[in-house]
Amino acid sequence: MRPSYGGQASVRRRGIPIHLVGGISVEAMRERLCSKVGCAREAVSTLTYDYGDQMAAVGPLGAGGDPHAHDLCAIHTERLSVPKGWVVVRHETLRV
Structure with missing residues (x-):
């Protein structure tokens, strides 16, 4: 599930919620x-x-x-x- 830019959503990867803000994952922000x-x-x-x-x-x-x-x-x-x-x-x- 990928939200449109500007939206917020939460998806799961390997059972761990990864929050998306503006279509960018918290995981990507850490890199x-x-x-x-x-x-x-x-x-x-x-x-x-x-x-x-x-x-x-x-x-x-x-x-x-x-x-x-x-x-x-x-x-x-x-x-x-x-x-x-x-x-x-x-x-x-x-x-x-």
Whole structure:
């Protein structure tokens, strides 16, 4: 079962539910690497910029496919710096 882009669904593979968001599986999202040059670590967050509002937003790993979003590993997420006067908004997920 593959949903149309923008939809959400859940399918089973070997009895384990694999959630789909926008047609991309969680499994495929885990295979993405940090977009920093020379870094081969697994991506854990997505960074986007709003140049008009001088703001950078860092949140959970996005669904992908957005050419204006940048995937970052844990180290580069923590070390993120922005130009003076900019605001960084960090969206955290709940950890259980």
